Amino acid sequence: MQPLVELNYITFGYGAEPVLEDICLHLHPGQFAALVGPSGAGKTSLLKLILGTLQPTRGEVCIHGEALNGRLAPRVGYVPQLETVDWNFPVTVEQVVLMGRVRRSGIWPWPSADDKRRLRDALERLDIRHLSRRHIRDLSGGQQQRVFLARALMAEPDLLALDEPTTGVDMHTAENMLHMLADLNRQGMTILMTTHDLNAAAAHLPWVICLNRRVIAQGSPEDIFTVDILNETYRGDMLVIRQDGMLFVQQRPHGHTYRDLVPHPVPGEVPAVRREKNDGRVAPTISV
Amino acid sequence: MDVLLQPFQFEFFRNGTLTAGLVGGLCGLIGVYIVLRGMSYIGHGLSHAIFGGAVVSFVMAWNFYLGAGLWGFIAAVLINQTVRRTKISADAAIGVITTASFAVGVALISRYRRFTRSFDAALFGNVLGVQPEDVWVVVGVTLMVVVVIFFLYKQMLFTTFDAEVARVYGVKTAWIDAFFALILAAALIASMQILGVTLIAAALVIPAITARLLTDSFNRMILVSTAIGALSGLVGMYLSYFLDVASGATIVLLQAALFVIALAITSLQKRAARRLMHTHI
Numbered sequence: 001m002q003p004l005v006e007l008n009y010i011t012f013g014y015g016a017e018p019v020l021e022d023i024c025l026h027l028h029p030g031q032f033a034a035l036v037g038p039s040g041a042g043k044t045s046l047l048k049l050i051l052g053t054l055q056p057t058r059g060e061v062c063i064h065g066e067a068l069n070g071r072l073a074p075r076v077g078y079v080p081q082l083e084t085v086d087w088n089f090p091v092t093v094e095q096v097v098l099m100g101r102v103r104r105s106g107i108w109p110w111p112s113a114d115d116k117r118r119l120r121d122a123l124e125r126l127d128i129r130h131l132s133r134r135h136i137r138d139l140s141g142g143q144q145q146r147v148f149l150a151r152a153l154m155a156e157p158d159l160l161a162l163d164e165p166t167t168g169v170d171m172h173t174a175e176n177m178l179h180m181l182a183d184l185n186r187q188g189m190t191i192l193m194t195t196h197d198l199n200a201a202a203a204h205l206p207w208v209i210c211l212n213r214r215v216i217a218q219g220s221p222e223d224i225f226t227v228d229i230l231n232e233t234y235r236g237d238m239l240v241i242r243q244d245g246m247l248f249v250q251q252r253p254h255g256h257t258y259r260d261l262v263p264h265p266v267p268g269e270v271p272a273v274r275r276e277k278n279d280g281r282v283a284p285t286i287s288v
Numbered sequence: 289m290d291v292l293l294q295p296f297q298f299e300f301f302r303n304g305t306l307t308a309g310l311v312g313g314l315c316g317l318i319g320v321y322i323v324l325r326g327m328s329y330i331g332h333g334l335s336h337a338i339f340g341g342a343v344v345s346f347v348m349a350w351n352f353y354l355g356a357g358l359w360g361f362i363a364a365v366l367i368n369q370t371v372r373r374t375k376i377s378a379d380a381a382i383g384v385i386t387t388a389s390f391a392v393g394v395a396l397i398s399r400y401r402r403f404t405r406s407f408d409a410a411l412f413g414n415v416l417g418v419q420p421e422d423v424w425v426v427v428g429v430t431l432m433v434v435v436v437i438f439f440l441y442k443q444m445l446f447t448t449f450d451a452e453v454a455r456v457y458g459v460k461t462a463w464i465d466a467f468f469a470l471i472l473a474a475a476l477i478a479s480m481q482i483l484g485v486t487l488i489a490a491a492l493v494i495p496a497i498t499a500r501l502l503t504d505s506f507n508r509m510i511l512v513s514t515a516i517g518a519l520s521g522l523v524g525m526y527l528s529y530f531l532d533v534a535s536g537a538t539i540v541l542l543q544a545a546l547f548v549i550a551l552a553i554t555s556l557q558k559r560a561a562r563r564l565m566h567t568h569i
Contacts, residue, residue: 051456078456089324089449090506099446103458109441135504155457 002065004029004159004190005050010059012045019045021214023059027192029158032185033218034201035194037211038234043194044081046211047161050192051076064158077152079162082144087137093147094132097122100154122150126180142173149180160184162193166200178204198225202247225249295529304415304482307426308521308539311479312491314430316517317437318475319496320510321468324448327378330367332489333386335476337363340393342480347396353425357477363389364469372451372465415482415525415535422481429478433471440467445506483536491517494543501550516546 005027012020020042027033035043048054049061052072060067063074077100098105100122101115111119123129126146131139136147145165152160165181166174178200185191195201201208202221210216210224210233217229225247230238234251241248258265295301315331322330341359345352363385370381437444446454447464455461479488499513524539531538 053452053455072456072458076456078453080450080453084450086449090500090504090509091445091449092505095445095506096449099442099449099454100457102442102446102454105442107439109438137504 001028003027003062004031004064005192006062006065007046007049008060008062010046010049010056010061012042012049012054012056018057019213020049020211023215025209025215025218027159027190029190030185030188031207032182032191032205033193033207033209034205035192035209035211036196036198036201036233037216039196041212041233043211044163047163047192047194050159051078051161073159075156075158077155077157077160079145079148079152079160079165081163082141082148082168085136085144085148089136091136092132093123093128093134093136093139094119096136096147097132097150097154100151103155118154122153125153126150140173141169142176145169145173145177146180149177153184158190160189160191160193162191164194164196166195166197174200175204198230198249199247202249221247295526300418301525301529303418303420303423304535305522305525307418307423307482308415308525308535309518310426310430310521311482312495312521312524312539313514313518314426314433314475315479315483315488315491316495316499316513316515317433317510318472319492319494319517320499320506320513321444321448322472322492323496323500325378327367327382328493329379329382329489330364330472331476331492333382334360334364334367334472335480335488337386337389338473338476338480340389340391340396343393343396347400353477356480357473359389360473360476361470364472365466368465368469414484418481426478426482429474433475436467436471440464444468483539487536487540490540490543494540494547495520498543498547498550501547501554516543520546 003026005025007023007025010020010023010025011018019040023046025046035046037043045054049056050063050073052061052068052070055070060069061073062068063076097119098111098115101111101118105115106112119132120129123132126149128143128146128150131143131147136144139147149160149162149165152162160181162181165177169177174197181191181193182204193205202225206220207218208221208224209218210229212233212235216233217224225240227238227240230240230249237252239250239252241250296305319331322328338356338360341356341363342352344350344359345355348355366385367378367381370376370385371378374381376384443454443459443464444467446457446459447461451461451465454464476488479491483491495513495516496509498516499509502512503509520539520542524542525535527533527542528535528538
C-alpha cells in the first residue's frame, strides 16, 4: 500500500545541533498514530515537517508518494496547541471554523451556500452548533479543542495532524476528544497526534511512535510501552503497570516523595462553613 | 441654521471635510489589522519612515506620492519580514527600521541646507491646504484599500489570527503581508496631509481599540472601527472650525473621547454583570 506520509532519512535542526536525526517513518491511509516523547524531543518539529512549514536539512518528506520539496502538504487539517491561540482575538466559533474553507471557498468575503452547509455539518458532528455565535474565549477547553477540530475537518483533509490535543484539559475531556478522534478514524481519517499523555495513548491509540531526536521505536502500545523503550525515550526511570488488560505508565519518583522534599509542610484547613450566610446550604467538602 | 452651515460655503472646508471623513474611515479600517497584529506602534513609526522618504523624494525631485509611498512600502515589508523571519519582536523591528528611515530624512535636511520647502504640513497636517488632487488621491487610496480588503477578507482574517496555521491551510501569507504593507503605506501617504505624521498613529489605533471594547466579533469590529474613524473625521473637522483648533488634533481628541466613553460603558456593564452574578449566588 502506498503510504500517505513518508519521511525518508529526515534530519532537521534550528541551529547547528539537530533536533531530529535520520527519521524514517511511514504513515498509511487510515492509520491512527501518536507521537510521544519528552519535551524538546522534536514532536512538534516533526509534525511541522510533515505539514511543510519547516524544511528538512536532509532527507525528504513525501505525501501520497510525491516529495514536498519546499511546498506545503496538500489536504491536511491541522489542530495547533491550544496555548498558541490568541484567545483575545475577536472571532466567534463560526468564524474560526469557516477559516478551514479558506482554500476552497470563492473570492467573496462571505461564506457560500456550500460553506454554510459544511459549517452546519461540522458543528453538528462535533456537537458545538449551539456555540456558533460565541466568542472562542468563552468556551471550555474541550469545546475549544472541538472548534479547532471542526476547522480542520472543514478543509476536507486526507490527514489530520494534531499537536497535543489532550494537553490543558481534564481527564474526562481528554477522553472525549480521543473518542471523537477514534470515531473519525473509523470513518477512514488518517490521524497523527503528538501527546504527553502516555496512559491515554496506551488506552486509545493503536499505534505509537516513540521519539527523542530519532525514532526510538514504533508499534502497538502493548509492544512499545516497555520499561526499556520508555527509559530510552524519556531518559528516566519509567514504571509500566499492566492490570485488567490495561497499561499504565508512570515515571518512578526519584527515591523520595513530598515528605522527603518538604519535611514540615504547612497543613491546609477545612473552613468552618457559616450556614446562615448561604441559605442554610453547606458547601460539600470531603475531609479525611 | 445659517451659522451651522456657514463653513460649507468654503470649498477648502468641503474638500477638507470630505478627505477627513475618508481618511478617518480608512485609518479605522486598517487600524483593526494593525491592532490585532500587535503592531500599534507601526502607524507612528511608519509615518516617520515616510517622512524620510518624503525628504528623499524632494532631494531627488521625484513625485512625492511615488517616492514616499515606495519608501513606506519597503519599510513596511522590511518590518513584516524581520518579525516573521527573526526572533525580533514587532516593536523592536518598527523602532529600528522606521527611526533609521526618519534619520535619513533629518540627515538630508541638515546636509542640504538650501531646503526651501516646509515640512510642517507633513509633520502636523494641514487639512485646510488640501488641494483637489489630494482629494482624488485620498478617494483613490480609499477605493484601493476597500477593494483589497474586500477580496482578501478571509485570507487577511486568517493571517492576522494565526499566520503560521493560515499557511498550512493554503493562505499565501507572504503575499498577504505584502498587500498589507502596500495598503498601509498608501493609507499613510494619503493621511499625512490631513493628520500629519504625529497624529496618524492615534487615528489608526484609537477607533480600532474602541471597536474592540464594544464587540467580540471581527466583522463588527471592522464596521464599528471604520464608522468611528469616518464619523470622528467628519465631526472633528466640523467642530475644529467653530473651536478654532487644529483639525487633526480635534479629530484625534474626539476619537480619544469616544474611547473613554466606550471604556466607561464597558466597565459599567462588567460591574453590573458581576453584581448580578453575586445576587444570584
